Amino acid sequence: LNTLSTRALLVHTPMIAVGPAVAGQVSPDTATRPTDVLLLRRFETTDWKFTGLKTESFDMSRLIQAPSELAAALAPSVGDKAAWKELSAMLARSKLVLSDSTPRRYWTPELSYAMAAGAVVVSDAPSENRRVFRHCGVELPLGSVPGRLPPGSPAPAAVVELVKLWASDAKAQARAEKAAAGGRFARLNLSPTAWLETLLESYDARLAQLLCSV
Helix, strand or coil: CEEEECCEEECCCCCCCCHHHHHCCCCCCCCCCCEEEEECHHHCCCECCCCCCCEEECCHHHCCCCCCCCCCCCCCCHHHHHHHHHHHHHHHCEEEEECCCCCCCCCCHHHHHHHHHCCEEEECCCCCCHHHHHHHCEECCCCCCCCCCCCCCECCHHHHHHHHHHHCHHHHHHHHHHHHHHHHHHHHHCCHHHHHHHHHHHHHHHHHHHHHHC
16 A cells, blocks of 8 residues: 555555566467366356367456455465466466456456466457557457356357467467567566556656646
8 A cells, every 4th residue: 555645545456477477487389288278257167078179177266356455454265375376287288268358348367377377368358458468369259258158058169269270280389479478568567576666656756746746
């Protein structure tokens, strides 16, 4: 919690990237990763058995988001730590991460986590950072994200075809380029150091503005 002036407060929890990618240790070459696609959010319970792709799924609701700075502190449980560890391992062995930007169309946490882990996200484009997403990820066709589906429902055909294409050897080089771009974005923007630098820049800018108004 940082006071920028007597009239403004900045309340923020920094986004910490997953694994060693921030130090530049994750290879963008996903060709040898054993999992073709990690299924998240609306795609988590869809049926991919007959697609020829090796899939895994993870329930994002298992991750408890950081509480508000104004709320009582919550100590993470053993189960929460296990969930983070499991997701990190899944990201590290996945070529692609299939998710959606939710009805709010926002930059979901897994976009950052996947970029840091060297995987390529396939999703509808979020309303924020759209240019970054399109440079580092693969955009789903308009209207292809399903609504609420019963567990076991087949994945939309347009999504399956796009995922199969980007998981194929034919797209290995293009996939590696997007993974490398995502890694660069993660190193520049998602580390604790990057968050602190952004915070200090905001503070300095606000302080300079206040001094000029005196």
